[in-house]
Structure formats: structure tokens, C-alpha cells
Amino acid sequence: MTAEMIPDGERVVGVRFHPVGKIYHFDPGPYDLQVGDWVIVETPRGKQLGRVVSLGMPRSGRIEGPLRPVERPATNRDLAIRKYWERKEIEALVVARDHARQLGLAIKIVKVEISFDGKHISFLYHTEEKVDLEPLRERLAAIYRGRQVELRLIGPRDVAKIIGGMGACGLETRCCALFLTEFSPISIKMAKEQGLSLNPEDITGMCGRLRCCLIYEYEQYVRAKQELPKKGKAVMTPYGEGVVVEVLPLKEAALVRVGDQIHEVPKEQLQPLEELKALQQKAEQPCNNGENCTCGRRGGGNGENPG
Template identity: 30%
Template sequence: MSCGCKISGDSGHSCGTKSGSGCESVNTCGNSYKLSVFDWLSNINNPAMSQTDFVEVRFKNDRKFFYKNVNNLPLHMGSVITVESSPGHDIGVVSLTGELVKIQMKKKFVTEDNPLKIYRLANQKDIEVWQESRTKEEPVKIQARKIAYGLNIDMKITDVEYQGDGGKVTFYYTSDTRVDFRQLIKEFAGTFRTKIDMKQIGYRQEAAKIGGIGSCGRELCCSTWLTDFRSVNTNAARYQQLSINPQKLAGQCGKLKCCLNYELDSYLDALSDFPPSSSTIDTVNGKAFCIKIDVFKKKMWFAYVERSMAWYDLDVVDVKKMIAQNKNGEKSSPLEDIKVHDIPVRSVDLIQENTIDRFERKNKNSGKNSNRKKPNNNSQRPNQNPDNKAAANQPEKKPNNSERNQENQNKPSQNQQNQNKPAQNQKPQTDQPQNQQPKKFKKKFPPKRDDNA
């Protein structure tokens, strides 16, 4: 069995409890369930001798209620208990104990008159029936939607919750109009063979039950900590200089986002120093009207009536002075003279985000490894020297017949001299022509020389 930290109440949870009394580390699970409460009074000793008998018990999704511990059971956060219900009993998990329960009861306007009772710690049989009921909720919801669609009822069944003992099933639905579900309840009772309870909820409560990720990248506020849903008006977006775009201002529920009210007071305090956006200025060059406002920079953009395409940004202090001059019957100076000239600040890209070649690999050790990469021409060509290079550039002269005979006569004496030299001083002779270059993809061999010719 599990401590029930998960929404569905199954046993696959990191707490790893195997007892009905719950786990000691359930309060360190973080937001393991919706609308979790951090007990900041857990490490503080109660100065009063008497402790409260009420505990907060949570059920599926965001449903919570307060029960009285009449039997003085040793309860702590994560204990799986059996509580009073109508009819039968229900299974829940203790989510909060101690003096902080009184503050939560006062916040939710729950009185201590005629409280519901805690029967006992849940045994093995109670846990098995509870988890078996949890597994039937999803197929029951799909089947209930089919029945409602067959009866042409304009409603959406959002969630289904079975009671811990399986004696009652609650259907949460949303609808824009009043629903006559008398025939629907008969169909549900005949199909599911249990007591049926229908509860209508709003679209914000639907988003709180289902949960999800908002446009900010975090979990929805309504499913984590927000309990009181205040009305959100489009004026909140106008005060914050936001574009009235329904796709951007709407949340998961289809209504305006609740977070529009979070910073509204700060914007209203900042806008109290601004003149009204409908104010006009009478200048020497003509009348000017306000186009837009920047709350953070404390600037207002004005444009002439005749030339509305040219905008001039002015400080709020200058605008107030110009309006005061108009009240005294004087025309203010033109907007071109009062316009704030912003000095462009040259930004330094320290992390090189704007450079195009920041992903390319640069050779940092180009100076060190330059000698290794360059081939050694002297080792590859041992007979090459500057004299040979100069001779290679000169055109080759063809020998005459007298020069050939003289060369043949001197050749035996040269061979005898080479035989008398030691083998170490001998160098390989290359008789290839110097100016002749091999063609690509074809290798040419020089013709063999006949010494006896």
C-alpha cells in the first residue's frame, strides 16, 4: 500500500511506504499533490498544553476537508485513514496537522460545529478497495461521456471520483447553461450500479483539477497554491500596456490569466505619477497628442496632429511642465527641442553570442604546429639546391654532334673515377629532365639513355 502522495493513490511513489500509518518523509516530497501546504510550525513547540484535534485530510486532486480525531490516534502527514462520509466511509490521506490547521479552517470559513469524525487507520482491506475504485475511474469517465453525448446534453464531464468504499461516485462537469440531467442520472445509475452525485464546477476549477504547465513554464497556480479565484478584467491588461490579444492573455481554462492581477497594484502606483494618456499639448508648431506610455522608462511619446508619423519621446517631468504652461495660456516649445536624445551605448559581446562563426573550431595552436605541418623539401629532394632551381628555369639546350662525341669519350674516365670513390660518397643520379612535369592521372617515364650510341 502507499501513502497516497500521488493523485490517483497508486503505490508507485518515491516515498516507499509499506504501512497504513504513512511515511515520515512525505512532507519532503515537494509538490507531490495539488494544493500542498508547508507546515512551517512543525519544528516549533506549542506553548499551550492543549493541542487541536482537527486534521486536514486530502482526497483526489484538490478536494480537502477537516476532520476531528475523536479517538486520539497517532496521526502525522501521510497517514492513510478511514473517515466519516455520507453514506458509508471514505479513505483519505492526512495532509496537515498541528496548530496550522486552525489557520486553514479560518481561511476557508470552516467551523468546529458538528465536525466529521475519523474512524481508524486504514487497514489492508480498506486500501485494496480504495485502489480498486481508483482504477475504475478513467473507464467510467469515458463511458459517462458517451452516454451524455447520446442524450444530446450540452455538458462536459471533467472528472470522476469514487468514494473510498466504492458506494458512491461523483461526476464533476462544466456547462455554460443549466443542465437537466434527470434522465442522465437514471442512465448512470442503471449502468454503474451505485449512487450518483453530480457537481457543477467552473472552468477555473476544472483547470485546477486537471493541472498543467502554463505559458511561463511552471505549473498552474490554481493547481499548486491558488485557492481564491478573483475576477480578472481586461483593464488589468490595459494598465500594464499589454496588447489585447485573447490568445496570449487566456490561460488553460480559456479565461483571462489570474497572474494579470499580481502586478496590477505596482503598475497603478507607477501610473499615478503620469499625466492622463488622453492629455494633449499645445506647442508653437501645433497641437500634439499622446500615442503610448512606457511605465519603466517613465516616458511618453507624442506626435503632432498634422504629422502623426513622427513620434517624439519626452520625460514625464517635461510633459507636466508643458501641460502647466498650457493651463497658464502659454504655448510650449516645439517637441523637437525637448526630445530626449539617447546616447547609444556600445555593447560588448563577452560570450560571443552574436558572432556567426562561434560554433566553428579555430586552430589555437597554429603557431606551435606550423613546423610540423609543413613538409621538409630538403629531405624529399636531396639533389635539389638553389643552383639547380636556377638551371631548371633556363631553357634546355640541345647538344651538337661534336659535343656528343666528346661526352662519350669522357664518360669511361668518369665511370672509373666513380668506382674508385668509396660507397658512402656516392649519390643517386637522376637523369629525368627538370622541366618535364607529369600529366594528371598518367605517369610518364623518361627514355633510357644508350651509352654506346
């Protein structure tokens, strides 16, 4: 789905269908909607009940796909209907899991979503293997006649988000279930850049993938490291010449060995020795302008001071 620009002055509302879900944008039309209002909207998966969580354009100034209209504000009866479908979703989950087990399918059915109008039913599942789901699809289509049945593959992070529970770090609620609305790409490089242990137990989340939190301070580490001398670099400090033994990006400082002592030195007091010596050599070179010197150095091209 491509991002589209919205003309200036266009009214837009952001709607969520799940408490910590992605925000989708709609045209409020003639309705004066406020944050917290419930609305009925048309989506590719049928009519849905959602909640307004923002007013106006997103910061990017772009939205995904065409701007669909809000069909109408939701009523108390609509909220009761949504509760009814939530109970039916649990029943359908039990049914689907039972049939998957009967068929011997190596899949984990995690959640069922039924559209507000009941015409669309999605079975969210996860598997690490290639599985023929046609027998299961046929059974479910026979049970839920007249509805559009979808079997939707989700990733391990989505599974962890749906199930919830404690995080690998001990946080009472996992980040993905608490506030993450989208998943960012995570790489082992992020752990290396922050000097973290590369032991899988230390950097793997409950989903079995690299922890989402590895990205939280990654950019800050990268920026800070660019302004600090690298480990092993010779530097001048208030304590004398030394060698960097550890970089402390978040403190914007470095640990420097000077003689047999180690000092924590802020970046403002760190001078790369190569750079310092180059400046000293330049300062010691005689000026070629002789008596017309304006740079503060004296001397002729032959290096002798004028008499």
C-alpha cells in the same frame, strides 16, 4: 457553508483529497497525526481517503462548517482499496460518456469520483448550454444501483485543472494543475491596471477564461501606482521640469520627457510640479508675525521687509 471560529487549544488537521485540491479541516481526535499521514474521514459525499497536509488552525482562524472528526488513520489495505476505486472511476467515465453520446447530450463528462466506501459516485461534467440530464441520471442510477449518483456541473477552469497540460504561456504545467487550490475572481480591469495587451489571445487561458495569473501582481501594481504620478503629469526631476510619459510600477519609477530626452526617474526623485509650486508660493508669502516671526520667513502683513 459558513465559516466558524474554533476554540483556543482545539486540535485541527488539514486534509486534502486531491494533490492540488482544497484543504478541509478535521478534528484528529485521539490520533497523533503528522503531515503526510493518510486518514479516513466522513464527508457529505461519503467516506473519503485523504492525506494530512497541515497541522493546526489556518491563518484566518476560521474553518468552513462544523469540525468533523477523523474516523481513523488509513492502512495499506485502505490505500489498495483506493487504487481499486480509481480503476473503477475510469471504467465509469467511459460508460457515462457512452450513454451521454447515445442520448445526444451536449455535455462533456470530465471525471468520475467514487467515495472510499463505494456508496457515492459523482460524475463531473461541463456544458455551456441548458441540458435535461434526467434521462442520463436514470440510466446511471440503473447501472449503479445501491449507490447515490450525483451529476455535478463544474466550470471551465475546473475542467482545465482536471485535464492538466501546458499553460497558454508555455509553462509545462498549468498553474491551476500545479499549485492553485482555489480560483480567485479575475476581471479585465486587472489587465488594464498592469498595462497588458487586451488582445483576447494574450490574456485568455486554455480554459477560455481570463488567465488566473492576472491577479498575481495586480495588488502590487495598484499599490505602486498610488505612489507614482500619473501619465501626463508635470513633474520636477534632477534633469529639470518634465512630463510623465510612462509609469513603471514594478520599478517604482517613471519615464519622464524633459525637453527632447526621456529619462527613467525613481519615485524618490519625482516631485509633482503643482505641489512644488504650491510650496514655493507658500514659502514666498510674508509672515504676519512681523518681528515675532519663528517660521523662518520675514516680513509684515503688507509684504514689506521690516527695517
